[in-house]
């Protein structure tokens with residue numbers, strides 16, 4: 410074999426090994442780190458909720474405002490290049506006299522480029538529901554969860570009902586392209602809490618930084634005893650919990666700048682919870698199958714009942 414051919418073949422071989430390794434590392438690899446840990450004490454959360462008197466939510470309504478589409482491996486590393494739906498939801502906890510909004514979706518402009526569908530009527534109902542809500546919380550400071558708040562046409566009137574955490578307010582870059590108007594938060598006093606915080610009868614926040622610094626889960630106990638755990642984007646699909654697999658590293662490292670080990674700990678804790686308490690409805694941020702199943706079971710109700 411001529412020397413030049415030998416060198417070329419060796420060069421190609423080295424390239425193939427490096428490229429294959431990089432592909433595996435950034436697209437496929439998703440092993441649970443040995444130091445991943447997260448404390449999710451459902452007994453303690455239930456005790457805290459039980460100690461808060463008052464009517465619990467009679468129903469939990471959901472709006473599907475639009476949908477993104479991602480390659481499967483972006484959602485669950487190693488799942489390949491087929492496309493998967495990523496619907497964008499807003500939830501409304503309905504009390505006899507009042508209501509709470511969990512996540513505010515986004516408008517069409519904020520989702521431009523990524524949205525494959527947008528329901529303007531659903532979005533209008535989310536805006537109206539925010540105006541009449543006594544409390545607005547968001548699972549985390551990403552544009553598809555906080556965006557409906559940042560662009561609300563009556564932000565000044567709505568903002569006092571919004572209970573954003575310090576971590577959510579102090580990391581505005583995470584919300585891009587959503588952003589509050591200049592000065593809107595100047596006198597805003599964010600919520601500060603340690604691990605868990607009951608914010609209304611039947612509703613507790615669970616601090617869960619990792620996907621973003623301001624990520625939290627929202628535990629909901631309905632008046633009829635049904636329990637939901639709105640986990641935001643700790644998992645995009647339930648499959649992340651089922652398989653204990655994270656998003657592809659390309660996504661978590663370069664697009665999200667995630668604390669991957671923290672998210673893995675949360676996935677493991679949610680998997681344990683699901684095994685111990687299968688009746689608690691764990692609701693990932695963008696899983697149509699889960700939401701459709703809960704609608705069918707009557708645990709969720711489709712559409713916000715607002716004028």
Ligand SMILES: [Zn+2]
Nearest residue numbers: 551553642694
């Ligand atoms: Zn999201």
